[in-house]
């Protein structure tokens with residue numbers, strides 16, 4: 001039986017930038033312990049949808065709720081946000097910091113964990129993504145792109161969050177490395193029992209990660225259903241999008 005507890009709810013969310021309306025009354029839910037993948041054309045508002053849930057953007061109207069409580073704009077450093085892990089597009093590591101300092105950045109600077117303990121926890125998180133402790137003192141620039149992405153994943157999970165956001169986690173990686181990242185993401189989501197919300201243009205990644213898929217179009221959710229519904233073509237526009245077929249409607 002599926003756990004139908006709603007973890008994150010976007011409720012009639014509207015968001016414009018200048019005269020451009022990006023989200024127009026968007027309704028979406030992410031269920032506890034499930035992995036939701038958001039797809040849609042470029043510039044349709046996928047990143048904006050996640051940024052609203054992180055409190056990095058404020059909706060013009062409507063709201064985003066986590067565990068039934070409205071997300072407040074600018075609350076990234078609040079204790080409540082500690083339960084959220086985020087993997088940004090292309091990893092976004094700090095070049096001037098060592099690998100372990102990157103992984104434990106939030107532990108050191110927001111939670112004020114002591115250095116020794118923070119390093120131990122960083123090494124444990126690196127182990128979770130199959131990276132050896134001996135890379136902890138290296139700089140990100142010394143690592144391959146795939147390893148950097150794993151470090152970024154370790155950083156997202158080090159605080160044992162119960163919500164994980166992934167923004168284009170496989171962009172720029174070769175298919176084999178992308179597959180490894182997908183597997184590590186699935187493993188982390190399952191180990192933590194987290195609710196995951198992923199944005200991707202990579203349909204192989206969607207298939208590997210998703211329990212559910214939602215497609216954004218024209219400022220709202222065109223379709224939201226189980227991954228199987230994509231393959232059985234419940235919605236022809238979603239089906240065309242996933243198959244990479246141009247559709248004048250889409």
Ligand SMILES: Nc1ncnc2c1ncn2[C@@H]1O[C@H](COP(=O)(O)OP(=O)(O)OP(=O)(O)O)[C@@H](O)[C@H]1O
Pocket residue numbers: 017022040041042043044045046047048049
């Ligand atoms: N801070 C901002 N200021 C002005 N415009 C913005 C801002 N953030 C997003 N936008 C605009 O909102 C629209 C949606 O952006 P968003 O990044 O959410 O798209 P996306 O669906 O994630 O696209 P992509 O798949 O190409 O990454 C775009 O037209 C973008 O230019």
